[in-house]
Every structure is written in C-alpha cells, then in structure tokens.
Amino acid sequence: MSSDLHVDGVTKHFGDVRAVDDVSFTVEEGTFVTLLGPSGCGKTTTLRMIAGYETPTTGRVTLGDRDITDEKPYQRPTSMVFQSYALFPHKTVGENVGFGLKMRDVPSEERDRRVAEILELVELPGTEDRAIDELSGGQQQRIALARSLVIEPEVLLLDEPLGALDLKLRKNMQVELKDLQEELGITFVYVTHDQEEALTMSDEIVILNDGRIEQRGTPAEIYESPRTRFVAEFIGDTNLLDGTYVATDSGAYLECGSVEFPVEPNPAAESGATLSVSIRPEKVSLEESAARNGGSTETDITLDGVVDDVIYQGNVAKIHVRIGDSELISERHVVNSTDLPTPGSECRVRWTKEHADVLVE
Ligand SMILES: Nc1ncnc2c1ncn2[C@@H]1O[C@H](COP(=O)(O)OP(=O)(O)O)[C@@H](O)[C@H]1O
Ligand SMILES: [Mg+2]
Incomplete structure (x- = not known):
C-alpha cells in the first residue's frame, strides 16, 4: 500500500485571518517536496496541520488510506523539525534525542541503542552525555534532526531547518539533507522562503502566496515555465x-x-x-x-x-x-x-x- 500524503482542500482561519486557503497537494511516498513562499504565506501553518499541531478549519489530511486529520501529533507517523529546534537546553543530547521514544514507552535498552544509531547517522556519534548549550548551531541542528528521525517517521516535516546557519554551513547541509532523504527513502516535506534552497533540494516545489497555491512542479518546470508574475519574480x-x-x-x-x-x-x-x-x-x-x-x-x-x-x-x-x-x-x-x-x-x-x-x- 502506498503512503502518499494528501492535503485535500485544507483551509485554516485564525479569527479573521485566513492563513491557509483551500490548499490541495499530494506528496508521493519517498519524495522531497518543498513548500516555498514569502514570510506569512501559510507555510508553517500548513506543516503544523500535517503534523497535528493545528486542526484545519475545513479539509482533510490523509496518509495512504488513513485519515489523520484528527489524530494527535504523537499518534501520527509524522515528525517535525522546528525552525527554532525546540531542544531542551537543560537536558543532555541523549535525553533530547531519546525523548520521543520515551514518550512512546520504548524500553531504555532499545532506546539507548536507537539513540546511538541515529547520532551516528547525523555524524555526532558518542555525544549522548554532552550538554545542548555546549554545541554549535550546526550541531544543534543535527540533534534536532536526530530527535525527529529516531522515532522512524514515514513523513519528516522540516520548517526552515537551516535558517539559523551561516551561508557556507547551510549550503553543505542542503546537500547532506538531500542525500540523507534519498538514503532513508522517507517522505520529506520541507519549508523554506529561500528559492535557491528549494531549487537545490526538491523533487517538487509547491509555491504558496497569501495562503494559496500559486504553482507546483519540478524545479525545472517552475523555473522554466512560470505561469504567473508572482512565480516568475519569486524564482530567480x-x-x-x-x-x-x-x-x-x-x-x-x-x-x-x-x-x-x-x-x-x-x-x-x-x-x-x-x-x-x-x-x-x-x-x-x-x-x-x-x-x-x-x-x-x-x-x-x-x-x-x-x-x-x-x-x-x-x-x-x-x-x-x-x-x-x-x-x-x-x-x-x-x-x-x-x-x-x-x-x-x-x-x-x-x-x-x-x-x-x-x-x-
Ligand atoms: N496562531 C496564530 N494566530 C493568529 N494568526 C496566525 C497564527 N499562526 C499564523 N498566523 C497568521 O497566519 C498567516 C500565515 O502564517 P504562517 O503559516 O506562520 O506563515 P509562514 O510560515 O509562511 O511565514 C500569517 O498572517 C500569520 O500572522
Ligand atoms: Mg513559518
């Protein structure tokens, strides 16, 4: 059974603000799709509805045949990397990375093993006992990634995960993240306002403007055949x-x-x-x-x-x-x-x- 992610006619109101306005798109299982658009266009809200941190005003979110619209975040096979990382500053790396496993009652022995494996994957092996605030911004970013990956989600949701890094590190991490996605074969839904980043990393790009989808397509389709003035000016x-x-x-x-x-x-x-x-x-x-x-x-x-x-x-x-x-x-x-x-x-x-x-x- 395929586990394509479907966002189907999703709208989100916050009082009078229509943050997301009748948005529909499908993310094929195992692909890297980027939501791209300027600040305030509804990217984070869309991601939070896929993750379960917001409930759509109308519309459904399904994964394969499973309607996950009303499931709690921890019930869903999704995991989110937050823009701010949202790490616990007073807990160790190991406690941070193992947090999701603990919440899911994974026994401590298995937890330690999986934390060690995932720290290896993000190239910070053996750092379990380190304090979060001893780490550089780039290392904290890897820990946030490890914490989301350790629960083995089917869909990883990433909200501007490289925004806090300097340009050179960001460029390296773009390539690393794309390689990691291909290696793991899981679905990535990635949010950025950086058009170059979107072109570099994505199988497909969904361009949002003012809560609505402006255009979607492969990076080449979007760049070479923009359909609206907004897209033509926003990309390149x-x-x-x-x-x-x-x-x-x-x-x-x-x-x-x-x-x-x-x-x-x-x-x-x-x-x-x-x-x-x-x-x-x-x-x-x-x-x-x-x-x-x-x-x-x-x-x-x-x-x-x-x-x-x-x-x-x-x-x-x-x-x-x-x-x-x-x-x-x-x-x-x-x-x-x-x-x-x-x-x-x-x-x-x-x-x-x-x-x-x-x-x-
Ligand atoms: N919790 C909230 N309460 C009220 N308005 C919100 C809330 N979250 C987002 N918004 C508004 O919804 C719109 C889309 O926000 P957001 O999804 O964060 O955009 P982006 O991530 O693309 O910058 C903005 O106008 C923002 O101010
Ligand atoms: Mg945002």
Whole structure:
C-alpha cells in the first residue's frame, strides 16, 4: 500500500485571518517536496496541520488510506523539525534525542541503542552525555534532526531547518539533507522562503502566496515555465515585458510600445489583454553588430537595441539593453572580461519563442 500524503482542500482561519486557503497537494511516498513562499504565506501553518499541531478549519489530511486529520501529533507517523529546534537546553543530547521514544514507552535498552544509531547517522556519534548549550548551531541542528528521525517517521516535516546557519554551513547541509532523504527513502516535506534552497533540494516545489497555491512542479518546470508574475519574480531573476497580447489565427504576439514580437499562444490569455511576458536573462543572447530591423522569424526573436549598462560579476555579466521603451537584461558567462560590450554601443538581442512565457496574472 502506498503512503502518499494528501492535503485535500485544507483551509485554516485564525479569527479573521485566513492563513491557509483551500490548499490541495499530494506528496508521493519517498519524495522531497518543498513548500516555498514569502514570510506569512501559510507555510508553517500548513506543516503544523500535517503534523497535528493545528486542526484545519475545513479539509482533510490523509496518509495512504488513513485519515489523520484528527489524530494527535504523537499518534501520527509524522515528525517535525522546528525552525527554532525546540531542544531542551537543560537536558543532555541523549535525553533530547531519546525523548520521543520515551514518550512512546520504548524500553531504555532499545532506546539507548536507537539513540546511538541515529547520532551516528547525523555524524555526532558518542555525544549522548554532552550538554545542548555546549554545541554549535550546526550541531544543534543535527540533534534536532536526530530527535525527529529516531522515532522512524514515514513523513519528516522540516520548517526552515537551516535558517539559523551561516551561508557556507547551510549550503553543505542542503546537500547532506538531500542525500540523507534519498538514503532513508522517507517522505520529506520541507519549508523554506529561500528559492535557491528549494531549487537545490526538491523533487517538487509547491509555491504558496497569501495562503494559496500559486504553482507546483519540478524545479525545472517552475523555473522554466512560470505561469504567473508572482512565480516568475519569486524564482530567480527575470525580464518582464509588459504589453498587449494579441492572438490571431496565424499565431500570437505581444505589442510592447514601439516593438512587437511573436510569443507562444497561451489559451488562458485573452486577445487584447494587458499582460506580461517573462524571459530569463540567460535565455537572451546578445550580438554586438546591429543588423537592420525585422530579423525575427516565427521562432527566433531578434530585436535591435543599445547597450545601457554592463554589470560584471566575475563569472557572469549582466548586460542591460534598451529596446524602444523597454529594458532587457542579457546574462552570459564571462570567459574574457575584455570581450564584454561597451555601454552606448548598438547591439541585437535574440531569444527563442519557447523561452518567453506569457503570464496570465
Ligand atoms: N496562531 C496564530 N494566530 C493568529 N494568526 C496566525 C497564527 N499562526 C499564523 N498566523 C497568521 O497566519 C498567516 C500565515 O502564517 P504562517 O503559516 O506562520 O506563515 P509562514 O510560515 O509562511 O511565514 C500569517 O498572517 C500569520 O500572522
Ligand atoms: Mg513559518
């Protein structure tokens, strides 16, 4: 029997605040799914409802065929790593890690054995008698993880677990946590507001905005095919071109001030609507000779412009180009910094139609 996790039409009100608004998603057993969104969008509340620390106002949470909506946290095969770690500062590492086993009446001999095993797994073997406040932030994070894993949950819920660590340690831990998830084969539901972290670690990303799901998909789907302006701007950098979307029998295009160019037709967009098109900077290539206008074909868009600014960042450069009333950024890898164009020079930008996403809202 599969133990996919289903969050089904879940809404949570706190008084007048609708923290989570009709959210549904499935997490396939053994996968790593991230809830991503800005502060206040409902990530923690969603996780706490899966863990059993909050009850949904409406909606159900099921694991396989088992409806766990009304079960207490300790009755569920889930375990949560809290943002603040929530360790007992005056208890030892061993007492902290063994706490969940004690609550479940696991005999002390077995408890000691399982605590020792899990401390090995998080690479802090033999630290049972250490005091929590002697440990570094990174070590405390591992203890919080060990304490959640020791009860052998089917689903591990992690609320911004790396938020308190410095950047280098955080990057290392991202890779370690992902490896650990693959090794253990258990389901991870991970919460972060950090888009890079989500792209690095996840099999799938669920993007939340103001209590609702904005889009879900693999990291590549989310990055390469954002459906809304919110997603396009929240994940990575992008160029947004605003204009009038025109759909005809022979194809669609965007009228954008003095320029227009073909776009992939979007059935969700109405002809004549004012909307935005998103093009990732690395999808925009730049040539330094300005050919005469009208170079676009049905699939290759070519527009003449003028280099406004060149921002050198070591391995990459961002070249700002003025095209009519719009500005576009072209990003490229830098091999020789002497090869970069000079501001004021004429140029041509080019992208493929499939890389321009018509955003519906
Ligand atoms: N216990 C609570 N009482 C009242 N409002 C809450 C409570 N918990 C969360 N909220 C509100 O619900 C919204 C979502 O919060 P939260 O789930 O913590 O978001 P996130 O984790 O994405 O930052 C916010 O507006 C927050 O202020
Ligand atoms: Mg939160």
